[in-house]
Amino acid sequence: MAFERVCALSDVPEDGVLRVELVDVDVAVVRFEGEVFAVEDLCSHAEVPLSDGDVEELDGAPTIECALHGSCFDLRTGEPTNLPATEPVPVYPVRVEGDDVLVDVAAPLAATGT
Numbered sequence: 001m002a003f004e005r006v007c008a009l010s011d012v013p014e015d016g017v018l019r020v021e022l023v024d025v026d027v028a029v030v031r032f033e034g035e036v037f038a039v040e041d042l043c044s045h046a047e048v049p050l051s052d053g054d055v056e057e058l059d060g061a062p063t064i065e066c067a068l069h070g071s072c073f074d075l076r077t078g079e080p081t082n083l084p085a086t087e088p089v090p091v092y093p094v095r096v097e098g099d100d101v102l103v104d105v106a107a108p109l110a111a112t113g114t
């Protein structure tokens, strides 16, 4: 597969997140300080949606915080920055074309290692 349109950029709040349900995977599309990121919308710790959490900068990294136990995930790499999560979440390549956000969920930049 390749890049597919997942949402309009204008649907994603500034410094916020939009959950997009695709056929194979749910994706959290995040806008943070002018950049757009896409990660699997599933915490690697206890399988709750990351899109319920806050988007914030942590030690210079753009992150999304899991609303259940507070692990933050680096939106560039998917790596957790703090416990209890220890496994990364998949991060997907993003292209923005006009008001369209395109994501390639078949080519994650970081995998869960499973």
Ligand code: FES
Residues within 6 Å of the ligand: 043, 044, 045, 046, 047, 048, 066, 067, 068, 069, 070, 071, 083, 084, 085
């Ligand atoms: S469910 Fe996300 S940190 Fe526990």
